[in-house]
Amino acid sequence: MQYKADSPEDYISQLPEERKAPMTKLHKLIKEHMPKGLESGMGYNMPAYFVPKSIYPPGYHCKPFPPLPFINIASQKNFIALYHSGLYAKKELYDWFVAEYPKHAKYKLDMGKSCVRFKKVDDIPYDLIKELLGKMTVEEWITIYETALKNK
Template sequence: MTSKAKTAEEYISQLPEDRKTPITKLHNLIVKNMPEGLEAGMGYSMLAYYVPKSIYPAGYHCKPFPPLPFINLASQKNFIALYHSGLYAKKELYDWFVEQYPKYCKYKLDMGKSCIRFKKMDDIPYDLIQELLGKMSVKEWISLYEAAIKK
Protein backbone atom coordinates (compact mmCIF):
# COMPACT_ATOMS: atom_id res chain seq x y z
CA MET A 1 0.00 0.00 0.00
CA THR A 2 1.49 3.32 -1.03
CA SER A 3 0.60 6.02 1.44
CA LYS A 4 1.02 9.77 1.47
CA ALA A 5 0.47 9.83 5.24
CA LYS A 6 2.74 12.14 7.21
CA THR A 7 2.25 10.50 10.63
CA ALA A 8 1.72 7.04 12.06
CA GLU A 9 -1.79 7.99 13.16
CA GLU A 10 -2.70 9.17 9.67
CA TYR A 11 -1.19 6.00 8.14
CA ILE A 12 -3.13 3.73 10.49
CA SER A 13 -6.39 5.64 9.97
CA GLN A 14 -6.19 4.91 6.22
CA LEU A 15 -5.86 1.14 6.68
CA PRO A 16 -8.66 -1.38 6.14
CA GLU A 17 -10.38 -2.26 9.42
CA ASP A 18 -8.80 -5.73 9.65
CA ARG A 19 -5.31 -4.20 9.54
CA LYS A 20 -5.73 -1.34 12.01
CA THR A 21 -5.48 -3.43 15.20
CA PRO A 22 -2.40 -5.52 14.25
CA ILE A 23 -0.52 -2.56 12.76
CA THR A 24 -1.34 -0.43 15.82
CA LYS A 25 -0.20 -3.20 18.14
CA LEU A 26 3.04 -3.72 16.19
CA HIS A 27 3.71 0.02 15.99
CA ASN A 28 3.21 0.46 19.74
CA LEU A 29 5.36 -2.60 20.47
CA ILE A 30 8.17 -1.25 18.29
CA VAL A 31 8.03 2.26 19.75
CA LYS A 32 8.09 0.88 23.29
CA ASN A 33 10.93 -1.61 22.67
CA MET A 34 13.05 -0.20 19.84
CA PRO A 35 16.74 0.35 20.52
CA GLU A 36 17.62 3.58 22.30
CA GLY A 37 18.46 6.30 19.81
CA LEU A 38 15.97 5.37 17.11
CA GLU A 39 13.16 7.73 16.15
CA ALA A 40 9.74 6.85 14.78
CA GLY A 41 8.16 8.54 11.79
CA MET A 42 7.32 7.88 8.17
CA GLY A 43 9.72 6.71 5.48
CA TYR A 44 9.30 5.13 2.06
CA SER A 45 5.48 5.39 2.47
CA MET A 46 5.66 3.14 5.55
CA LEU A 47 5.93 3.45 9.29
CA ALA A 48 9.63 3.95 9.88
CA TYR A 49 12.01 3.59 12.83
CA TYR A 50 15.35 5.09 11.91
CA VAL A 51 18.66 6.46 13.13
CA PRO A 52 18.18 10.24 13.16
CA LYS A 53 20.63 12.56 11.44
CA SER A 54 21.61 13.92 14.88
CA ILE A 55 23.21 10.52 15.59
CA TYR A 56 24.24 9.55 12.05
CA PRO A 57 24.52 12.69 9.88
CA ALA A 58 25.60 10.77 6.76
CA GLY A 59 22.11 9.30 6.33
CA TYR A 60 21.35 6.51 3.92
CA HIS A 61 24.05 6.13 1.23
CA CYS A 62 21.66 5.69 -1.70
CA LYS A 63 19.75 8.82 -0.73
CA PRO A 64 21.74 10.72 1.93
CA PHE A 65 18.96 13.20 2.68
CA PRO A 66 16.79 10.74 4.67
CA PRO A 67 17.98 9.26 7.96
CA LEU A 68 19.43 5.76 8.12
CA PRO A 69 16.54 3.27 8.09
CA PHE A 70 16.51 0.35 10.51
CA ILE A 71 12.94 -0.99 10.87
CA ASN A 72 9.88 -0.41 8.71
CA LEU A 73 6.30 -1.59 9.06
CA ALA A 74 3.75 -1.66 6.25
CA SER A 75 0.36 -2.95 5.30
CA GLN A 76 0.78 -4.55 1.88
CA LYS A 77 -1.96 -5.96 -0.34
CA ASN A 78 -1.93 -9.51 1.07
CA PHE A 79 0.12 -9.23 4.25
CA ILE A 80 1.68 -7.05 6.90
CA ALA A 81 5.40 -6.59 6.34
CA LEU A 82 7.97 -5.99 9.05
CA TYR A 83 11.36 -5.00 7.67
CA HIS A 84 14.30 -5.31 10.08
CA SER A 85 17.63 -4.36 8.50
CA GLY A 86 19.56 -6.15 11.22
CA LEU A 87 18.23 -9.49 9.98
CA TYR A 88 19.79 -8.77 6.59
CA ALA A 89 23.04 -7.41 7.95
CA LYS A 90 23.83 -10.00 10.61
CA LYS A 91 23.57 -13.68 9.68
CA GLU A 92 23.58 -14.79 13.32
CA LEU A 93 20.52 -12.65 14.03
CA TYR A 94 18.76 -13.96 10.92
CA ASP A 95 19.55 -17.57 11.91
CA TRP A 96 18.34 -16.94 15.47
CA PHE A 97 15.04 -15.53 14.21
CA VAL A 98 14.45 -18.41 11.78
CA GLU A 99 15.18 -20.92 14.55
CA GLN A 100 12.92 -19.21 17.10
CA TYR A 101 9.95 -18.49 14.84
CA PRO A 102 8.33 -21.97 15.01
CA LYS A 103 8.31 -21.72 18.83
CA TYR A 104 6.06 -18.63 18.59
CA CYS A 105 3.94 -19.26 15.50
CA LYS A 106 2.13 -22.31 14.12
CA TYR A 107 2.35 -21.12 10.52
CA LYS A 108 5.37 -21.44 8.23
CA LEU A 109 7.72 -18.47 8.25
CA ASP A 110 7.32 -16.29 5.15
CA MET A 111 10.46 -14.20 5.00
CA GLY A 112 12.91 -12.56 2.64
CA LYS A 113 16.31 -11.26 3.73
CA SER A 114 14.90 -8.51 5.96
CA CYS A 115 11.15 -8.73 5.31
CA ILE A 116 8.89 -10.83 7.50
CA ARG A 117 5.43 -11.28 5.95
CA PHE A 118 2.42 -11.90 8.18
CA LYS A 119 -0.62 -13.18 6.28
CA LYS A 120 -2.54 -14.40 9.34
CA MET A 121 -3.39 -11.30 11.36
CA ASP A 122 -4.39 -13.36 14.41
CA ASP A 123 -1.07 -15.21 14.59
CA ILE A 124 1.57 -12.50 14.62
CA PRO A 125 4.34 -13.51 17.09
CA TYR A 126 4.42 -10.26 19.09
CA ASP A 127 6.60 -11.75 21.85
CA LEU A 128 9.22 -12.87 19.34
CA ILE A 129 9.23 -9.46 17.68
CA GLN A 130 9.71 -7.83 21.07
CA GLU A 131 12.69 -10.11 21.67
CA LEU A 132 14.09 -9.26 18.23
CA LEU A 133 13.90 -5.54 19.00
CA GLY A 134 16.32 -6.01 21.91
CA LYS A 135 18.92 -7.93 19.91
CA MET A 136 20.71 -5.05 18.18
CA SER A 137 21.74 -1.59 19.35
CA VAL A 138 21.88 1.50 17.17
CA LYS A 139 25.66 1.50 17.53
CA GLU A 140 25.91 -2.08 16.27
CA TRP A 141 23.53 -1.33 13.38
CA ILE A 142 25.63 1.66 12.29
CA SER A 143 28.82 -0.45 12.46
CA LEU A 144 27.30 -3.23 10.37
CA TYR A 145 25.89 -0.73 7.89
CA GLU A 146 29.20 1.08 7.48
CA ALA A 147 31.10 -2.18 7.05
CA ALA A 148 28.68 -3.23 4.31
CA ILE A 149 28.81 0.02 2.33
CA LYS A 150 32.60 0.23 2.48
CA LYS A 151 33.03 -3.17 0.76
Protein backbone atom coordinates in the same frame (compact mmCIF):
# COMPACT_ATOMS: atom_id res chain seq x y z
CA MET B 1 -0.49 -0.72 -0.94
CA GLN B 2 0.43 2.96 -0.94
CA TYR B 3 -1.00 5.41 1.57
CA LYS B 4 -0.34 9.14 1.67
CA ALA B 5 0.39 9.77 5.33
CA ASP B 6 2.36 12.25 7.41
CA SER B 7 2.78 10.02 10.47
CA PRO B 8 2.49 6.36 11.47
CA GLU B 9 -0.81 7.16 13.18
CA ASP B 10 -2.14 8.81 10.00
CA TYR B 11 -1.02 5.76 7.98
CA ILE B 12 -2.77 3.36 10.36
CA SER B 13 -5.97 5.44 10.34
CA GLN B 14 -6.27 4.87 6.57
CA LEU B 15 -6.03 1.07 6.76
CA PRO B 16 -8.94 -1.34 6.40
CA GLU B 17 -10.53 -2.09 9.77
CA GLU B 18 -9.07 -5.62 10.02
CA ARG B 19 -5.54 -4.20 9.70
CA LYS B 20 -5.80 -1.29 12.15
CA ALA B 21 -5.51 -3.27 15.39
CA PRO B 22 -2.49 -5.41 14.43
CA MET B 23 -0.67 -2.44 12.86
CA THR B 24 -1.39 -0.30 15.93
CA LYS B 25 -0.11 -3.07 18.18
CA LEU B 26 3.08 -3.46 16.09
CA HIS B 27 3.67 0.30 16.04
CA LYS B 28 3.26 0.60 19.82
CA LEU B 29 5.42 -2.47 20.47
CA ILE B 30 8.23 -1.15 18.29
CA LYS B 31 8.08 2.34 19.81
CA GLU B 32 8.21 0.90 23.34
CA HIS B 33 11.02 -1.60 22.71
CA MET B 34 13.07 -0.26 19.80
CA PRO B 35 16.78 0.30 20.41
CA LYS B 36 17.59 3.48 22.29
CA GLY B 37 18.37 6.30 19.88
CA LEU B 38 15.96 5.37 17.11
CA GLU B 39 13.15 7.72 16.16
CA SER B 40 9.84 6.98 14.51
CA GLY B 41 8.18 8.68 11.58
CA MET B 42 7.49 7.90 7.96
CA GLY B 43 9.95 6.44 5.47
CA TYR B 44 9.30 4.98 2.04
CA ASN B 45 5.58 5.72 2.54
CA MET B 46 5.28 3.48 5.58
CA PRO B 47 5.83 3.71 9.35
CA ALA B 48 9.57 3.85 9.91
CA TYR B 49 11.98 3.57 12.83
CA PHE B 50 15.36 5.02 11.91
CA VAL B 51 18.68 6.38 13.12
CA PRO B 52 18.19 10.16 13.16
CA LYS B 53 20.64 12.51 11.46
CA SER B 54 21.57 13.88 14.89
CA ILE B 55 23.19 10.49 15.64
CA TYR B 56 24.28 9.52 12.13
CA PRO B 57 24.61 12.64 9.92
CA PRO B 58 25.62 10.81 6.70
CA GLY B 59 22.17 9.23 6.42
CA TYR B 60 21.42 6.48 3.95
CA HIS B 61 24.07 6.08 1.22
CA CYS B 62 21.65 5.70 -1.68
CA LYS B 63 19.90 8.94 -0.83
CA PRO B 64 21.83 10.82 1.87
CA PHE B 65 18.98 13.20 2.72
CA PRO B 66 16.87 10.64 4.63
CA PRO B 67 18.06 9.18 7.92
CA LEU B 68 19.50 5.66 8.12
CA PRO B 69 16.57 3.20 8.06
CA PHE B 70 16.39 0.30 10.50
CA ILE B 71 12.81 -1.02 10.81
CA ASN B 72 9.67 -0.39 8.78
CA ILE B 73 6.19 -1.87 8.93
CA ALA B 74 3.58 -1.85 6.19
CA SER B 75 0.16 -3.11 5.33
CA GLN B 76 0.51 -4.70 1.91
CA LYS B 77 -2.27 -6.17 -0.20
CA ASN B 78 -2.06 -9.72 1.17
CA PHE B 79 -0.01 -9.35 4.34
CA ILE B 80 1.46 -7.14 7.02
CA ALA B 81 5.21 -6.75 6.61
CA LEU B 82 7.99 -6.14 9.10
CA TYR B 83 11.19 -4.94 7.45
CA HIS B 84 14.19 -5.26 9.79
CA SER B 85 17.53 -4.27 8.25
CA GLY B 86 19.47 -6.12 10.93
CA LEU B 87 18.02 -9.46 9.79
CA TYR B 88 19.53 -8.88 6.37
CA ALA B 89 22.83 -7.48 7.60
CA LYS B 90 23.71 -9.83 10.46
CA LYS B 91 23.60 -13.56 9.70
CA GLU B 92 23.60 -14.56 13.38
CA LEU B 93 20.49 -12.46 13.97
CA TYR B 94 18.79 -13.91 10.90
CA ASP B 95 19.65 -17.47 12.00
CA TRP B 96 18.36 -16.81 15.52
CA PHE B 97 15.09 -15.39 14.19
CA VAL B 98 14.51 -18.29 11.78
CA ALA B 99 15.17 -20.82 14.58
CA GLU B 100 12.91 -19.03 17.08
CA TYR B 101 10.00 -18.27 14.78
CA PRO B 102 8.36 -21.74 14.89
CA LYS B 103 8.26 -21.51 18.69
CA HIS B 104 6.09 -18.38 18.47
CA ALA B 105 3.82 -18.90 15.44
CA LYS B 106 1.48 -21.58 14.14
CA TYR B 107 2.22 -20.90 10.48
CA LYS B 108 5.34 -21.33 8.37
CA LEU B 109 7.77 -18.41 8.24
CA ASP B 110 7.32 -16.32 5.08
CA MET B 111 10.44 -14.21 4.79
CA GLY B 112 12.59 -12.39 2.25
CA LYS B 113 16.00 -10.85 2.90
CA SER B 114 14.77 -8.43 5.55
CA CYS B 115 11.02 -8.70 5.13
CA VAL B 116 8.86 -10.90 7.33
CA ARG B 117 5.37 -11.32 5.88
CA PHE B 118 2.41 -12.03 8.14
CA LYS B 119 -0.50 -13.29 6.04
CA LYS B 120 -2.50 -14.34 9.12
CA VAL B 121 -2.76 -11.12 11.12
CA ASP B 122 -4.03 -13.02 14.16
CA ASP B 123 -0.76 -14.98 14.29
CA ILE B 124 1.80 -12.17 14.44
CA PRO B 125 4.44 -13.26 17.01
CA TYR B 126 4.55 -10.05 19.04
CA ASP B 127 6.69 -11.58 21.81
CA LEU B 128 9.30 -12.69 19.28
CA ILE B 129 9.32 -9.24 17.68
CA LYS B 130 9.77 -7.68 21.11
CA GLU B 131 12.76 -9.95 21.71
CA LEU B 132 14.15 -9.14 18.25
CA LEU B 133 14.02 -5.43 19.05
CA GLY B 134 16.45 -5.95 21.93
CA LYS B 135 19.01 -7.89 19.88
CA MET B 136 20.80 -4.97 18.22
CA THR B 137 21.81 -1.51 19.40
CA VAL B 138 21.91 1.59 17.23
CA GLU B 139 25.68 1.66 17.58
CA GLU B 140 25.96 -1.95 16.39
CA TRP B 141 23.65 -1.21 13.45
CA ILE B 142 25.78 1.78 12.38
CA THR B 143 28.97 -0.30 12.62
CA ILE B 144 27.47 -3.13 10.54
CA TYR B 145 26.13 -0.64 8.01
CA GLU B 146 29.44 1.22 7.64
CA THR B 147 31.39 -2.07 7.39
CA ALA B 148 29.09 -3.23 4.59
CA LEU B 149 29.59 0.07 2.73
CA LYS B 150 33.39 -0.20 3.01
CA ASN B 151 33.31 -3.77 1.69
CA LYS B 152 31.44 -2.84 -1.48
